[in-house]
Amino acid sequence: MPENNRSLADDVRSRSAEQLQQLVLARPDLMQGVAVDTSGLAARAASRASVQRAVESLSADALRVLEALLVSDGDTRAAAARLAVEESVVDGFADDLWTRALLWRKGSALVATRSVSELLLPRATALADNGALDAAPLELPSVGRPGAEQTVTDAHAGQAALDLLRRIESLAAHWQQSPPRVMAKGGVSVRDHKRLASALGLTQGAVAFVAELAHAAGLVADDHDIDATWLPTTAYDEWLETSPAHRWSVLIDAWWAMLRAPSIVGTRDAAGTTVNLLGAGAAWPMMRQRRHDVLAAVAEAGDGVAVDAGDVDDLLRWHRPLRLPPGAPTRSADVLAEAQWLGLLADGQLSSAGRALLADACDEAALEPLLPALLDHVLVQADLTAIAPGPLRDDLRRLMGTVADIESSGGATVYRFSSTSLRRGLDTGWTAPELREQLTAASLTPLPQALGYLIDDVARQHGVARIGAATCYLRSDDEALLDALLADRNTEPLQLLRIAPTVVVSRLPAARVLTLLRDAGYSTLAEDASGTVASTAAAPGRAPVPRPPAPVTTTAVSASVAERFVADLLARNGSAPGESDGDPAVTVDLLLDAAAAGLPVRVGYVDTAGNVKRVTLRPTGVDGGRVTGTVGDAVRTIGVHRITDVSPA
Template structure:
């Protein structure tokens, strides 16, 4: 089947597809939008060698074998049927062979009655594979798989489970801290890609990640579980994060593992399930390289990323799937959660409060106790045993969120195994007494004296505090200037001033225009809007349908004209059916030369003469 006739046949199939099927095809085979006006442009784009190769890299041996058989059988013939393909691949004929269905859905084969047309361009790409170190069509059909993967011994599984339990616990803890970090202050995404360096360092510190790759893995795990999202120019916690943190620890791990499993590529998920009893090391990579011979770097990189996340979650340990990992890929997340729960230490509900204002949790804190303690104390370290510290700023934060000093004392008394030490009792009383003595609020942009416009004020009950703020070098970027004895103003917005004071460890509170104290959350600086392009596939389909709607579809003239234009461009012969004045229809084998003024000029190869035919009398055009 020649390249030009392939494009005509494919264009006819694309024209007949419903919008949703055409959109799915374009999502499976993304194309550049430029220059695609109709199904002929689309067919030519799909039959370009780079586009064909991009589709082939995601196909496994079973599908590639069916395509290779079709290419070999159709050589010089053009059309081949399913039984012949099945016989060549050694498979039993099926009414609807899934491999052939997928090839048709990807526009790599074209259905033609009871058989399939093999586009010449597809055959050319496949036959050119050996020049690029890839198997030939014959090798795709005949080469056997590599040696079986190494089975996991019983002792190896026991060791893997022991280490996997520690990793699973650490993963839940690290992702929880990551959620908290971006909840307090979203991590800004840069326009050129990546996260702003200060935010990246802050997330590294919060999670205890050893390197950038580990933090990337934690972000991917959180995103897969639906509790982290990169949106509006920053990494943020989703509304589902609050419910996730309230779950028991094993259930939190189950949610993370379920998110991991859902994001494992379809090409890999079934292989992991089938090989749950084998090592997931180099042998697995070798097998996948055989199974997806055109996969190239993308498959190896994606597999390594999947395994890295699995190791972080305790699904696999040193290439050995853990018991929880085997349950996850075999029976699902709930079974895996039950397995991992047995590896986690029990939760504790009480802590030791030290005289130096530190708080030590002797084991993993129950989720509700941990959440309540974080309201009044700052986290210093997390793990099986965690430590916190109560500061004036942390108590002020709790008061700002609506807690009373009596409620804070009751909480600490309830969870403490050592009571409330005197230094902590003094800190609570002193902070409560000074609460609200330093307030930040918005101004309406009124003139703040000769120095310009003021957008925020800082008011203090103690005038000496204002003087201290004015000489504090850490606050110099705010350009604070005194408005009166108890007030300073700044040209920056009130929230920025507030967070600058909090970061400098001043017990500041934020009050709104009505004077009511309220809690505020940090918001990252806005990047320039990103391209909200939407769905390119849907846009291409919409454009094709819109262009078709503008043509005289009822006569078919536009369709015939585009086929003739393609034939002229490719110097190919076509069969043109012409309606004669008496109503009869006559076929001509023509080589079109020009199309202008509503008339076709072409060479009649059988009669060896040149014909000029009105386009309005042409009722059909088909490849010769």
């Protein structure tokens, strides 16, 4: 290693190709922008913005060593004594800091770059004065407690994933039936948010996560109509037809890339305005990286170790002490809650799905074994209940959700049959024999006689009055029923007119009459021209699938990429060491180094008349795009944009 380095630029230029590759791998931002030579690379490495990114990426141990070296004037022995560690420990960290070009070597001494001193010296001095650097720990904090077996964690995570899939379905069904309006400023109103939480039986925080995740996955969206509403999308219909493992993987991918923070929905922003569900205020791009960091921290705690939000905070602050100083919000509790709802975390530790996600291998094949086995049967009881001893197959779960109401849920789900719930099934178009046949096939126990009687009784009363188009007509063999309809004030908006003892007509469309009569408590059915029962269910409204936002692309800096970059870098070297050929970044860096060291430099520049001149300048400061210094006894100021070259005097 040469010992005549006068600056970071000299140090960088003296490095081997392998050492330069290590530098750009440690600080990939140095590869951005136009192509440069080694002098330009040194200038980039010395820039305040790049140095700030580099020091903010340091973990607590490396930062403490760097601060100890700053207050010890680069003396590794003195820094080791302050930190109460062996000098070899400090030497190891110092080598890494040199590799990152945060320190440079002047002979056997270590010198912090100018920007590092400007950024950290005041802080390091304050820490040294109050003793915070004395014997500062350099070990990763020990966190967590013994966790559950991985199989238990995976079982809990798989059940959480199934619950989330059902909540997405419930959300879509609710919004399909009662779509909330899109607010003028975008998003869902507080009232509709509360209504959705009540319908799904969730807290407002949990339902905000479900809705935001469904939107991120393209399953619900603004329909962009004149009177815009939130509706399921056509992509939702396709998603619903896929396997549970595939549906789960779609939600995981959406969450991993989501730039929104559901946890801040319902809070107030800086202006005191409520952050609405699916509104612009819930956008928070940094949340995506925080999700990645939190899951990585949970994994770092080790296999079989359960952690809580406090443990994760300790790990995050250790790895990014400058970005997350004490008191800065980490949102780790919010991320852990989301990961648990999504089945990536359970019992305080990563599920196999979470580990697969971190390994970029979270596909349908990896998720399928984690989901609980789905049952194809229920146990119908004599008390008009049915017990599902575990999670049901989608088709059976949807059947039971239509013809019965959930009475309790947990390890087993208890459904209760009633006249109202069975009427829902008949309203969908099933006949009593079809309903009895499906329930008989699904139950391991014989269908109770009482349930059969109830189905027949409901079916007997169901559709006593039938509606068709005349604009529409309503007919019934029960003349007393039609008398009651005509006398009922609730049916006055239908403008009913009796045209025969058993026939009434209305000017309203058949679907509208059917809905209003059912709302008024009358059991009615629709029929076609042949008298056959017809379904009046219109095709459900659907919103167009929203265009996903442009992804934030990152280019991984691999060893091969770094090798090609350095080869091009070395091929462009044209200036002698310590010289600038007009690159503004290199020029400013050389002038700043000269000002800091009090050294003169030869400067070529173009004057106002367009003449090229050369002077020996002793810089005293570089600011605002101008360098100020002395030429002999005279003070001169030259615009950096006019400088053509700089070289040692």
